[in-house]
Amino acid sequence: xxxxxxxxxxxxxxxxxxxxxxxxxxxxxxxxxxxxxxxxxxxxxxxxxxxxxxxxxxxxxxxxxxxxxxxxxxxxxxxxxxxxxxxxxxxxxxxxxxxxxxxxxxxxxxxxxxxxxxxxxxxxxxxxxxxxxxxxxxxxxxxxxxxxxxxxxxxxxxxxxxxxxxxxxxxxxxxxxxxxxxxxxxxxxxxxxxxxxxxxxxxxxxxxxxxxxxxxxxxxxxxxxxxxxxxxxxxxxxxxxxxxxxxxxxxxxxx
Amino acid sequence: xxxxxxxxxxxxxxxxxxxxxxxxxxxxxxxxxxxxxxxxxxxxxxxxxxxxxxxxxxxxxxxxxxxxxxxxxxxxxxxxxxxxxxxxxxxxxxxxxxxxxxxxxxxxxxxxxxxxxxxxxxxxxxxxxxxxxxxxxxxxxxxxxxxxxxxxxxxxxxxxxxxxxxxxxxxxxxxxxxxxxxxxxxxxxxxxxxxxxxxxxxxxxxxxxxxxxxxxxxxxxxxxxxxxxxxxxxxxxxxxxxxxxxxxxxxxxxx
Numbered sequence: 001x002x003x004x005x006x007x008x009x010x011x012x013x014x015x016x017x018x019x020x021x022x023x024x025x026x027x028x029x030x031x032x033x034x035x036x037x038x039x040x041x042x043x044x045x046x047x048x049x050x051x052x053x054x055x056x057x058x059x060x061x062x063x064x065x066x067x068x069x070x071x072x073x074x075x076x077x078x079x080x081x082x083x084x085x086x087x088x089x090x091x092x093x094x095x096x097x098x099x100x101x102x103x104x105x106x107x108x109x110x111x112x113x114x115x116x117x118x119x120x121x122x123x124x125x126x127x128x129x130x131x132x133x134x135x136x137x138x139x140x141x142x143x144x145x146x147x148x149x150x151x152x153x154x155x156x157x158x159x160x161x162x163x164x165x166x167x168x169x170x171x172x173x174x175x176x177x178x179x180x181x182x183x184x185x186x187x188x189x190x191x192x193x194x195x196x197x198x199x200x201x202x203x204x205x206x207x208x209x210x211x212x213x214x215x216x217x218x219x220x221x222x223x224x225x226x227x228x229x230x231x232x233x234x235x236x237x238x239x240x241x242x243x244x245x246x247x248x249x250x251x252x253x254x255x
Numbered sequence: 256x257x258x259x260x261x262x263x264x265x266x267x268x269x270x271x272x273x274x275x276x277x278x279x280x281x282x283x284x285x286x287x288x289x290x291x292x293x294x295x296x297x298x299x300x301x302x303x304x305x306x307x308x309x310x311x312x313x314x315x316x317x318x319x320x321x322x323x324x325x326x327x328x329x330x331x332x333x334x335x336x337x338x339x340x341x342x343x344x345x346x347x348x349x350x351x352x353x354x355x356x357x358x359x360x361x362x363x364x365x366x367x368x369x370x371x372x373x374x375x376x377x378x379x380x381x382x383x384x385x386x387x388x389x390x391x392x393x394x395x396x397x398x399x400x401x402x403x404x405x406x407x408x409x410x411x412x413x414x415x416x417x418x419x420x421x422x423x424x425x426x427x428x429x430x431x432x433x434x435x436x437x438x439x440x441x442x443x444x445x446x447x448x449x450x451x452x453x454x455x456x457x458x459x460x461x462x463x464x465x466x467x468x469x470x471x472x473x474x475x476x477x478x479x480x481x482x483x484x485x486x487x488x489x490x491x492x493x494x495x496x497x498x499x500x501x502x503x504x505x506x507x508x509x510x
Contacts, residue, residue, distance in 0.1 A: 031490075122377060126493045135487035155493070162488040195507055228503060232390035233417040235286075238381045238410070241499035244492065248483060248500040252450055 002047070002071040010047065010093055011080035016146045019096070025148035027160075028082050028091040030056075035158025037063065042095040046070045049078040052089025083150050096148060100166045103139050104176025110202055111251065112182070114174070116142040116218055117209035118239065125155025126240035127207065132159035134247040139169045139204070142215055171217050177204060183223040186214055187242055191225025194246060199253040205246060210239050226250075257302070257326040265302065265348055266335040271401045274351070280403035282415075283337050283346040285311075290413025292318065297350040301325045304333040307344025338405050351403060355421045358394050359431025365457055366506065367437070369429070371397040371473055372464035373494065380410025381495035382462065387414035389502040394424045394459070397470055426472050432459060438478040441469055442497055446480025449501060454508040460501060465494050481505075 002010075012018035013026040024044065027036050037043055046060075046068050053060060053072045064070050073081075081091050100106060113136050118124045124145045131138050145152060147167060153160055166173075178184065183200040187207055206222070208214040214222070228237065228245050237245070257265075267273035268281040279299065282291050292298055301315075301323050308315060308327045319325050328336075336346050355361060368391050373379050379400045386393050400407060402422060408415055421428075433439065438455040442462055461477070463469040469477070483492065483500050492500070 126496060129489050129493055130496050132487045132489035133483070133485045133492050135485075157489070157491070157493075159489050228388070230388045230390075231506065232387045234384050234387035234412070234414050236412070237388050237499065238384055238412075238495070240493070241381060241385050241496055244496035245499050245503040249503060251486065 002073065007073075007077055007080065010045070013093065014081070014083055014150055016149065019146070019148050023096050024093055025096055025153065026081060026091055026093050026150060027153050028084065028150060029088050029154060030090050032153060032156075032158045033090055033092045035161045036092055036094055037066075037068070039161035041097050041161055043068055044093045044095065046090070046092045047078065047081060048072055049075045049087075049089035051075060056090070084154075099168075100164065102173060102176075103166045103169050104173045104180060106166075107137060107177065107180075109137055111199075111247070112137050112139060112177075112204045113243065113247070114139040114141060114169075114204050114206040115144050116140075116206065116215060117212060118144045118207065119209055121145045121149045121151035122155045123238070123240045125152040125157075125160070127243045128152070128156040128163055128165070129159040130240065130244045130247060132156075132163045134251050136247060136251075137164040137166070139166045139174075141169045141171065141174065142217070174204070174217075174221055178221060184218075184221045185224050185226050186218060186222040187246055188225035188227060189236065191227040193229050194226050194249045195229070197226055197250070197253070199250055203250070205250070207239050207243050210236065257328065262328075262332055262335065265300070268348065269336070269338055269405055271404065274401070274403050278351050279348055280351055280408065281336060281346055281348050281405060282408050283339065283405060284343050284409060285345050287408060287411075287413045288345055288347045290416045291347055291349055292321075292323070294416035296352050296416055298323055299348045299350065301345070301347045302333065302336060303327055304330045304342075304344035306330060311345070339409075354423075355419065357428060357431075358421045358424050359428045359435055361421075362392060362432065362435075364392055366454075366502070367392050367394060367432075367459045368498065368502070369394040369396060369424075369459050369461040370399050371395075371461065371470060372467060373399045373462065374464055376400045376404045376406035377410045378493070378495045380407040380412075380415070382498045383407070383411040383418055383420070384414040385495065385499045385502060387411075387418045389506050391502060391506075392419040392421070394421045394429075396424045396426065396429065397472070429459070429472075429476055433476060439473075439476045440479050440481050441473060441477040442501055443480035443482060444491065446482040448484050449481050449504045450484070452481055452505070452508070454505055458505070460505070462494050462498050465491065
């Protein structure tokens with residue numbers, strides 16, 4: 001039985017300030033909960049609506065056998081846990097994983113994605129999913145949207161549990177990466193054609209806010225601008241789509 | 256001066272049934288309105304909030320000089336025109352363009368995108384933007400989300416005014432395209448590696464709903480399945496990101 005206080009705490013996790021206070025986040029939807037349970041990230045509790053419980057009894061009993069705490073909620077209580085209009089009826093509360101502290105000391109992979117000022121939670125989650133598909137780690141700098149926002153978690157489709165993500169990376173760490181021979185590539189409308197581009201040994205590809213563009217810090221760090229050539233009339237690509245294309249083309253260059 | 260009835264009609268365009276009844280749609284945001292005004296699609300009226308009007312007087316007077324009707328609204332009236340929480344304060348009502356009737360008789364381009372059952376308006380708009388970037392026409396079949404939904408229009412960032420989109424295409428027209436020597440490619444988790452794939456002379460690339468996958472009709476039409484190889488752990492890509500990657504890689508094959 002879930003206490004009133006517990007329900008209050010878990011439903012507060014929709015808001016960033018309470019996620020920060022509790023150091024927990026809530027993941028909603030069966031696919032995403034499953035990915036979380038299969039990861040190394042600690043699950044505190046699984047919450048299901050009465051209807052979801054009745055319709056998925058076997059799967060849920062399997063979960064209880066594994067030792068997870070499961071509580072069943074009335075649908076009006078369940079709806080307090082989520083910002084979706086028609087929730088699936090299953091969610092889980094996870095401890096936020098420990099932050100990776102110093103990217104410059106930790107990273108060695110050939111391609112790393114660096115996101116700055118990505119304000120749309122859906123785009124952030126989709127980029128995480130793209131990076132997961134292509135096996136890429138992520139640095140978040142300069143006021144990106146919160147990784148653990150329910151919409152970002154949902155859009156990541158569970159990739160938030162797979163990808164190594166360095167949050168709140170200070171600019172000095174980027175300078176450290178530059179000293180570690182990383183070249184900084186910035187996606188731009190006027191840069192080198194990605195199809196003809198020879199990738200450096202170690203690259204950090206930066207994606208910034210679509211509306212405001214790269215910050216002065218990122219511009220100063222940039223070694224090369226890269227561009228997806230266009231054949232149509234759109235002025236730009238959505239940042240998540242652009243990240244997918246650039247990773248799809250550039251990861252081919254290192255094989 | 257906008258009449259009460261006009262405000263009622265224009266604010267009803269948020270809903271599909273009224274867009275269908277009036278054969279009009281509303282586009283919100285300065286960039287999107289600008290793209291609409293630069294297109295061949297007829298604009299009925301431009302609506303601005305008092306604040307937007309005061310802050311963008313020059314641009315708006317330029318628009319009035321071109322002969323467009325402009326009305327200024329109190330912010331609480333303007334908010335009735337939009338489903339966004341913080342609207343920019345500028346919107347315009349456009350006539351829906353005439354539907355393209357028979358894709359099989361009209362299309363000749365080497366690559367065409369066919370969308371079925373794409374239910375998320377954001378994804379639909381983003382795919383339209385992707386297709387616009389790569390200069391590709393679109394067929395919509397089997398219950399796609401409404402093209403003129405405000406969220407789809409917004410996500411297209413004005414590309415809805417550029418791309419040739421065939422709505423509600425009946426399956427028989429797809430069969431007609433097959434007779435016109437189009438090969439049907441279906442994006443799938445187990446198909447030909449897109450990086451090594453030799454594109455047919457004329458291709459229709461189908462993208463279906465992420466959750467439900469391709470319908471029986473599309474499966475029967477499919478000549479070849481194509482896949483974006485993965486190096487990470489994500490189970491799938493977001494459909495808009497997948498479309499961007501596939502178009503980016505395959506349009507290179509025809510140059």
